[in-house]
Amino acid sequence: MTETTDAARTAGTAGGGAPAATAAAEPMVRVENVYKSFGRLRVLSGIDLQVRPGEVCVVLGPSGSGKSTLLRCINHLEKIDAGRIWVDGELIGYRQRGGKLHELRDKEVAAQRRSIGMVFQRFNLFPHMTALENVMEAPLCARLGTKAEIRERALALLRRVGLGDKVDTYPRQLSGGQQQRVAIARALAMQPKLMLFDEPTSALDPELVGEVLDVMKDLARDGMTMIVVTHEIGFAREVGDHLIFMDGGQVVEAGPPREVIAEPKHERTRAFLAKVL
């Protein structure tokens, strides 16, 4: 992409955000035995997952396997039925007090979500706001500084995703790839500890996929902790530190992406990869 990207890349490697350095630390995300049903349809049944700080976890699986639901549970867009989820040591959605779980209030849930960025398959940009206003909105609502400071940071973020010249453009006038890059900048504006990507390139024309993946690779090199639901096997192999394969609401197989993709142990993983590759 541009010079800024290259600068960020070198900064990322120099900064030592590699997972090896922080392997011993407390996991950034801990998902423990999570169950979730919609009515009588069970979507997640006993999911366990750990993501260490700075790690990129790739989630693969056929549609309907519960990948998106898992992501949506991690920032409490969906309530889980059983199990526990911690992000950076904080229990998501509940408070443990005297052996009992208490639901968090609306405001407390909102506060938890501020440290978790999310990027959606269909971008979900705010269509009545320009790209810059989209990026500034959440920090303004959370009062993360003066308007001028927030504006400066938003401009820097838009430049970082290569859209410094599209600041005053409305989402409808941007291509899908550009919209998704604004959406990433918008999530980054809250300075999250964790980024969730829900099939970020699935709604894009093939020739636009690359520009979004480049931004995500850049983020990964900067040491951002990421959980990425995707069908981009190449991205998984190149950027992923950890891969889980889900089917029927369960983690069927997990391990280093290269190994799992090269020689899947489980029959269902093999069948899925044969179709995707």
Added chain:
Amino acid sequence: MAEAATTERARPEPITAVPVRHPWRWVAVAVLAVLVAMFVHMLVTNDNLHWSFMVDNMFRPPIIEGVRGTILLTISSMAVGLVLGLVVAVMRLSANPILRVVAWVYTWFFRAVPRLVLLVLCGNLGILWKRIEFGLPFDRQIGALFGVDDFTARFYGVDSLSLLSGFTAGLLGLALSEGAYMAEIIRAGIQSVDPGQSEAAAALGLSRGQALRRIVLPQAMRVIVPPTGNETIAMLKDTSLVAAVPITVELFYQLRAVGVRAFDPFPMLVAATIWYLFLTSILLVLQYFVERYFARGYGRTERARMRLREIAAETGGGGAA
């Protein structure tokens, strides 16, 4: 060969085809022309229209006073109705079941009762309560329970006759009824916004109130504004019902009064038609501008402006960008 063909191929002649003829359009125009001519002829030749009488009377001070009353009543009852409607719509969509039921009962009642009946009812509330007072509910009954005679705990009160006469009663009736309709319009507007929008707002850590105010409502306005324009026009006309309260400082009442007094009602009915046409046209212009404002980021206008900019850039029209 192929190269020569592509380089030397000239631009073909522009198409000059005979367009499809539409003879029936001309027939329709002819029929309409005759009908319009007949109507104009009637307006000019019918003596019972008494144009000079109409023009002399339709701008007299009491009529202008009536126009002011009509406009004032329209604006204030629409304003109160809009606020009420917004509150009720949000209640209706709230997670709180008590608020949902209260909102449903409100819209059920005020949509069920005809405006005319509601206005007469509001005008006669004085029969029910001589005074309207604020204080401890059931104070007398509580006093009796503890053996105190004539125990009262009321802090503030007004005579209902002075409060509920005329304008206030009319405003109350129209605004309460409008609130119910606006609530349904605003609810439809809110529900028309893609749920992904509130989800994105929630994921960014916006509270529900912030998401509603900053993200959902501005987008809902695109759906809310056109029917609200309709409601405003309907309200302008429904103010003529307040004669039943009774309120007399209102356009239609004043015009009809002039006609009745002069034993010549028809010209003043025409005057009323003209006045309402004029006022409604002003509202239509206002609606156009409001709609254009809330279509930002969406509309054709935006795209058209972009295309213009592109064309300007292509032709090299002093583009700094």
